[in-house]
Amino acid sequence: MAENNYSERLNRVIPGGAHTYSRGDDQFPLNAPQILEKGKGAYVWDAHSKKYLDYGMALRAVNLGYAHDEVDAAAIKQIHLGNNLTRASLIELEAAEKIVDLIPSVEMVKFAKNGSSVTSAAIKLARAYTGKKMIARCLQHPFFSYDDWFIGDTTLKRGIPEETSALTVNFNYNDIASLNALFEKYPNQIAGVILEPATHEEPKDNFLQKVRETCTKNSAVMILDEMITGFRWHLKGAQTYYDVSPDLSTFGKAMANGFSVAALGGKKEIMDLGGIKKIGQERVFLMSSTHGAEMCSLGAFVKTMEICQRDSVVDKLWDYGSKLINQGNNVSKELGLLDHFKFEGVGCSPVYVTKDKSGAVSLELRTLFSQEMLERGVMMPWIALSASHGERELETTMEALRSALQVYSRALEGDVRAYLKGSAIKPVFRKYN
Known part of the structure; x- marks a missing residue:
């Protein structure tokens, strides 16, 4: 069955296509998996067995890792x-x-x-x-x-x-x-x-x-x-x-x-x-x-x-998140993007901020970043950490980040919409669809 049929089937029987609005189609780039089959540790697999390193972690509900x-x-x-x-x-x-x-x-x-x-x-x-x-x-x-x-x-x-x-x-x-x-x-x-x-x-x-x-x-x-x-x-x-x-x-x-x-x-x-x-x-x-x-x-x-x-899990979250913030910002700085893409927040719960040329927060650029990370096997709609995120995952993330930000840099200088595969994500709290 074609991948796009999952979205149609979900929205046919579930208002919003999921039981949390944050999981809806309007919260993810077009290339995001429309449905997931399983998760283990820090990874999830879609219905076609494609594997992603996950930073969504069930809307922050999983802090040890999937299927512990x-x-x-x-x-x-x-x-x-x-x-x-x-x-x-x-x-x-x-x-x-x-x-x-x-x-x-x-x-x-x-x-x-x-x-x-x-x-x-x-x-x-x-x-x-x-x-x-x-x-x-x-x-x-x-x-x-x-x-x-x-x-x-x-x-x-x-x-x-x-x-x-x-x-x-x-x-x-x-x-x-x-x-x-x-x-x-x-x-x-x-x-x-x-x-x-x-x-x-x-x-x-x-x-x-x-x-x-x-x-x-x-x-x-x-x-x-x-x-x-x-x-x-x-x-x-x-x-x-x-x-x-x-x-x-x-x-x-x-x-x-x-x-x-x-x-x-x-x-x-x-x-x-x-x-x-x-x-x-x-x-x-x-x-x-x-x-x-x-x-x-x-x-x-x-x-x-x-x-x-x-296992001192909270200490692990703080340590990993602090490394993610520092290393990620170093990559952004090397590419001259720190004014437009930056990791912020506390170590145990980082966030990333996407800004356009004028310095305004941009959902289009946020969508592009998420899209390009997905292209490289990393699902980062936001950042939720687990004890299953380790050095190998951090290395994978930094490799994907560097490549994704190179696309981000080009889009920043041109028309972001030309780089998007679909519509930009939308705020959950909006009056009209």
Whole structure:
């Protein structure tokens, strides 16, 4: 069957062609594999057995490497024990105690299957705990949930009541004045503040500590979304790396090396609003999920944490990413492109920036770079690292990078569109297709 039929078949039966918009056709160059068959270590194979060195790593969900034998064995063990039982399972208790022991700010935890569920549960708890309605969210952080409280605050408002959208307001990262201004504008109305600890931009001038102080002063719940930073910046979370203690935290992605598990954790006095043991307490229906504590995923989580501790995985990510940034920028500099192509970000989670002749960020050039790396067997839609990325992978990447940037350089001097095999990638959050 021709390769282009996979896209047609996917979009015929799945809105968007995938179950995450970030996996859609509009997020990749035309020459990207339209469908993948398998992954192992740092590599993936398409339906025609073509092999790619992968930096997508399942949207950052895989931090050890695809099909990790020990993690898979731990998950399979739980499958053979029944996988989903009538009452709480032993592995459910072990996993809950593991994360409570691991993350200093977490005293209780609820598991779910995806990040949107736990961030929305955090919002519900913040409202229940404070009796307030409004949520302040960081404008620069791209995605918190598919639920209305967040999507209604983007350009994609169709299907969401205006009154819901109005309850979410924005502040800017590393700008404590913008957050304080919201509390002044909406006195005693903001229930919670949600942000990531860091992205490619790290906190400056004790920003996270100032957010903590502002939340405490205004009796608002501080929520740190560690969906990406958790178990990458530090095994105990970026909150430990940056020395800040939120009221609630959310985790997912890398916590189980690709198995579907997410977590909401935090202070007992807030989390226990969803409990059943305090007689006479008005109840919060927090989360109730048949598959939220699926045993195979929790077995994978426990084993992944064990391996991360044993093998110093976080240190490996920092080391590899720092080398990638330094060596990659040296190549770009040699080619005279450093003002137009540059690796940035923190060592454990690098990013690359593509700019046109005027210095403006260019999606066309980003598409071209990704396209040319794919031509050389490297899939780099973004950069997510795993413990399976080693010296051989770094060497392969640098060889592909040098060649791809030579094409990039020529396109920079001419018409980029003449070098593209198809359309440029598009922002996920856009009003029209």
